[in-house]
Every structure is written in C-alpha cells, then in structure tokens.
Amino acid sequence: MQSTAFRRIAVQTSAGLLAIAIVTAGCYRIRLGLAAPLCLDLCAIVILSLRGSFLTSALVSVVAVGCLDYYFAEPLFTPLILDPLDSFALALFLVTSAVVTTLVSRLRSRAEQLTLRDRELQERMAEIKRGQDQLNLARVNRIMLMGEMTASIAHEVNQPLTGIMANAGTAARYLSRDVPDLEEVRRYLGLIVRDGRRAADVISRIRALAKKAPPRSLQLDLNETILDVAKLIEREVHVKQVALRTELASDLPSVPADRVQLQQVLLNLIVNALEAMNELDSGPRELAVASGRTEFNEVFVEVRDCGPGFDPGDLDRLFNSFYTTKSDGMGMGLSISRSIVEAHGGRLTAAPNVPRGAAFRFTLPVEIDERTASSR
C-alpha cells in the first residue's frame, strides 16, 4: 500500500516538473515575457493539485518560481530580480499557487470523507434491510404454520360442538317422552359437559400459542413445550397415521428462552417430519421427539422421523434459505429455525436417523445461576 502511494507521488512530481520544464523551454525559445509562462505554470500547478498531493504541488511551485526568475526576470540567468514589478508578480504567483493548492487539497479530503461516509451509510442500510427481510420472512413462516394449524384446530373445535348439538337434541327427546327418562337426560347432559370442556381446552391451547412473546429471560420447561406442541398437532398425527413417541428426560433443567419462538421451531421440525413420512408407502411411520442433557451443560431436543431422509451431500444446503424439497415449500422453515436457535445461543443440526429417516437436533445452553457463579 505504502509503496504504491509513494510511487504515485513520484510520478505526479515528475509530471509536474516536466510540465514546468516544457513551459519554460517553449516560452524561452519564442522569447515571451514573464507573464505568459507565469500563467501557464499556474495552470499546470492547479491541474496538478487537483490530482496529486499537497507536497507535490508545493514542490513544483517552488521550482516554477526558480525557473521563472532564472529565465524570464531581468537580469536573466541569475537568481536576482531587478524590476520590482517582476518581484511582485513572482510573489503573487507563489501566494496564488499556495492558496489554490491548499484549497483544492482541503476540498479533496472533504470529498474523500464524504464518499467514505456514503459507502458506510449504504452498507448500514443494506444491513437493516436484510434484517427486516429476515423478520418479515419469519412472520410469513409463522403465519403459514398458523394457517396449517388453523384447519386442524377448527376441526378440533367442530367435533365437540357437533357432539354437544346432537346430545342436546337427544336429551330433549328423552325429556319430551310421555314419561321423561331422566336417567338418560342426565347421561346426555354429562356428555355435553364433557364435550364443552374439550372445546374449551382447544381454545385455551390456541390462546397460549398466539400469546404475545414473553420476555426472553423466561425460564422455559422444554418438556412442557414439547407436550404443548404435540397436543396441537395431535389431529394431524392421527390422520396421517403416524405413531408419535416422546422420550422426555425427567430431570430436564429449564432454559432461558422465548416460548413462542421455540414452539415455532418445534412445530417446524415436527411438521417437516410428518410431511417427510407422507410419501411413505410402506414401513413404520414413527415420529420420535426426545429431550435430554448434553455433557456441556446444555439441553437438547431431537425430532426423528422414518421418512426418506436426506442426501448427505445436501447437508450443507439443508439450512439455506429457499432450499426446499417440497413442491409447495418456501424453504424458510429450517433456515428460520436455525436462526432462532442460534439467537438463543444454541445449535440446530441434522443427521441421518437409524435405520432410516432424518434426525434434527437442537441444543440450548442452560444458564448458570449468577449467584452460584459468583460465589465460586
């Protein structure tokens, strides 16, 4: 870097000196007075200061004054100057070139600063835009997931509602008999209560899912989150004839995490697993969700399916945005899940499942209690 800057200064200086030499030689040959070379030299210095450094311009100015004095001011070929007008002209030349050079160099440095700041600003703006895009995509993904769940949830509310309406009709029929069968009426009222409770359960589960995000520092029981999500997709699992198995560690410590975001990660992984097994014609349809502790004071959650799995060559691309194997997929689920997990200080990884399928696993650090940490 430094050698190129040095070379540039050297080149500019020699170009300036050359220009002065040509002007001096040319004007001297055709016997012009002091004024003409003075103007031409000034032009050369202005041009030079626009391109080169302050030092170069200053050096060339001094040399130019020397040349003008030597070749054009009486007596010729001596450093002496007889005519006070010539002295004045030369002094003026020196001052003008100094002022121009200073002004131009100051302008140049200001312009350079502005370019730099502009570039910085553009980078900052691009960064903000990227962040916003990511956020928007995360929202879209969440909405899509909610959409998928809504059909399932609507069905879940509709079922007990159907039961309630039918049971009410039945109870009414028993009541309006000539001799009302109160035993039967009581039985169907009981069924109505059971179904009503079931509908209320569904509603409270949706409410829990849609709740605004609690503060991040919330201590989260991952097992509870897994069971919540499992309950939400119970219907999908049932209809797709998948056996869902949970292997939850009983001594799982809670972790500081955002419940809604982790639900989203889990939903993403489980819905992926269900869809992977959708195309399965034969073989067991087993989906396992396991939790446990790692040796590095972390908790882990693993979702394993028996689907076709993935090509080990695709492992790198699996978590990329817009990489998808589904015809209607956006390829955002895993990418967003990974960013959520990483924002919590964890990792989301994929591995082949044994004997077949895919296993996705994320870990989250267990925060050490600050008091016990400082007392050590």
Place this chain on the structure above:
Amino acid sequence: MSEEPPTVHVIDDDPSVRDAIVGMVNSVGLRVRAFESTQAFLHERLPDGPNCLVLDVRLPGLSGLDFQNELKKTDTPVPIIFITGFGDVPMTVRAMKAGAVEFLTKPFRDQDLLDAIAHALDQDRVARHERAELSTLRQRFDSLTERERQVMTFVLAGKLNREIAAQFGTSEITVKVQRSRVMRKLQAESVIDLAHIAAKLDSGASK
C-alpha cells in the same frame, strides 16, 4: 322372509361425535352400531335387514370418499350419509354423484341427520327388495335348459310357435311344451309378463 330390524352403522374416529350419534339414533328407537374405523366395519357381518352408514369423510387410512367407492364394488352396497367438518363443493358433488344419500356439514341439526337416516333406510329397504326379487328371478332363469332359453328368446322376439319349430327343425307340439315350461318355471302369466321378467333380468345383469 324373516328380516332383522333396521340398523344404522356409524363410522367416526372421534368419540365425541360417535357417542353423540349413537345416542341420538338410540333415542329414536333404532338399532345402532358404532365403529372407529372402516376396517373395523368391514370385519363385521352386515345384518340381514335394511342398513345405512353414517360416515365421516376424514378418517385415518382410507378416506370416506374412497371407502364409498370400495363399498360400491361389493354385492351389498349400503346407502351412505356423509358427515364432514369442512364440506367443500367439489367434495360434496363427488360424494353425491357416487350415490351418497346426504352430505351433512358438522355441526348439523339432529333432525337433519335423523331425516337422512330414515331416507337412507327406506332406500335400502327398496334396494333389498329389488335385490331379493332379482335373485329369485335369476334362480328361476338358471333352472331353464339351453333349448328353453332359446325358445324364450324367440318368443320375446314375437315369433310364432310354427316359425320357432321350423327354425329348430322340430314339431310345433314340442315347441308348445317347451314354451309352457318356460312360462311355468319363470312364473310368467303372459308373454307381456315374460317380457317384464326378461327386462328385469337384463337390467340386473348390466348392474
């Protein structure tokens, strides 16, 4: 003919809905049997009486609509009333075209389902009657000899005994005997009656 009482079969994997429908049907004094899946239903022998099926469209495994097609292929089709959580138009059209009695969207009015059930049982009663009649006719037809069947074809084509005799190179008397045997075996009282029976057998065979 001794016949079992009408039976309503309910296939729904959801206990809330299943129990409710069973109770509802029971309360109007009809016999009802409930199943969790289509497989469980297929394991059971169908009672020898009017039957109808209340079927959830969305079931694990074979969907209700696919099951409808499977059932149609069997020799004892059962009238089906579909119940569904979200009945879109194409789905309804498909089910009705395939011969569903009714397509109800959950939650339905209980009277709507009871009406549909009554309608379906009537429909099956008629269909059973027709099936029984057809099988009797077929048995009678099967008892005809090859020659008697040929004679029957010519009679239905409006040929005279003389013409038939000339065709077979037998005497008119023989044709007369064969013809009266056909009438007796098929229990037809006139040639018009015989034509009716033939038409029924034809339509039965094309089904």
